[in-house]
Amino acid sequence: MNIGQAAGASGVSAKRIRYYEQIGLIDSAARSESGYRVYDERDVHTLRFVSRARQLGFSIEEISDLLALWQDRHRSSAAVKKIALAHIEEMQKKIAELQSMVDTLNDLACHCEGDARPECPILEELSGGEERA
Amino acid sequence: MNIGQAAGASGVSAKRIRYYEQIGLIDSAARSESGYRVYDERDVHTLRFVSRARQLGFSIEEISDLLALWQDRHRSSAAVKKIALAHIEEMQKKIAELQSMVDTLNDLACHCEGDARPECPILEELSGGEERA
DNA sequence: CCTACACCTTCCCATTACGGGAAGGTCAAG
DNA sequence: CTTGACCTTCCCGTAATGGGAAGGTGTAGG
Structure with a gap:
């Protein structure tokens, strides 16, 4: 799916998704042959995680830490x-x-x-x- | 008095005072021959007004309006x-x-x-x- | 096949209210 | 006459985007 669809599915604007990628909050998206960003359900899930964390007022930096913990099965x-x-x-x-x-x-x-x-x-x-x- | 003294007397840092002048929140200060900004008690009084308004959370734009009203004897x-x-x-x-x-x-x-x-x-x-x- | 039109890309500017710091001029004291 | 504390302007960075320009892509219809 393209960034627009990922935006629609996650509730995070395309602008924001690119920004999150740029600052390294989320991994760089895969690209199609023509250079379009390509997303899957897992990416959308991550974006939703970020979106919800933002709704709770966490800063990008805090969310970065939360994401790392989320993806760490050995977290406490x-x-x-x-x-x-x-x-x-x-x-x-x-x-x-x-x-x-x-x-x-x-x-x-x-x-x-x-x-x-x-x-x-x-x-x-x-x-x-x-x-x- | 120079900007440093005005800063000390008003509680507004020299940086902020220059900034407020730059964006037009306060009038441009008078200048000495050598180009130093010069302030009097009235200026300091204005700066203190701004400082107190900021402490109450008013935005610069709101303070601009408040200053205008403050200086308008026909205000309501x-x-x-x-x-x-x-x-x-x-x-x-x-x-x-x-x-x-x-x-x-x-x-x-x-x-x-x-x-x-x-x-x-x-x-x-x-x-x-x-x-x- | 060609043309819209919607979508994508990167890039740069604007926002708020400053602080930091560089490069360089000024002033008063010793 | 030098030192050090001031002052000046100018430009960068902040947090987290939104807006918009310039230009490539993809698809659907005529």
Whole structure:
């Protein structure tokens, strides 16, 4: 099957497939005589694996490690779990950051009248308490 | 004051200050005879505004709008609030996405023994239920 | 057989918000 | 007068793609 079909079957765009190949995340595809990339079910399966991992927010580098483990029958589940837990922690840290920003900003927005007048606690806060420089 | 002092006083690195000038977020700084950028308190105040806005997660483009409003004495607080609320919504959406990923992954990780054996629900899930391609 | 048209190829540019570092000019102190 | 800390511009690299150009391929219909 050509890249377009592999894309359709895996949910990974042709652009992305080429990119993944280029950076070495996935093996170089076989080629037809005319130079077209050729894929089989196994390739599509791998692409789906990558796609699902991306949906869970793993970075390409993490996915590279996960793929290696996936293909290693002597892997330990501990190694996989370690990557997963590290990723969870990263995401939770990011969530905490975002939540803190939301809380602060929400607080400010709540005290903003949101009318036609220029007085605005949001700008005052950003300004450092004093008004216009 | 030179860019280094402005950086120290505002908490914005010299690199960033030049970048902000380059993309037009802030006005071009005055120059000394020898070509050095020169800043005053007002500039530093603006830089601090930008810095605080960045700490709340606003994008450069949003900050550009906020700066314009800040400097517009005829602004309406409604315009400011609108930007803030939109930003809050974006962040909440991002949080929800991340939280969903964390939940899913946590669930999988909980069922992973994390020992020396290769069996791993995380990889099984990424694999689509079937084992190794 | 020829012509569309859909598909494929590689290559380069743009995105976001900077940091790093090179090559070279400036300034103040010792 | 030299050293070292500044400053300048310029270009590269980041993460993970999307867009699009220029050009080859494959197939289906007239």
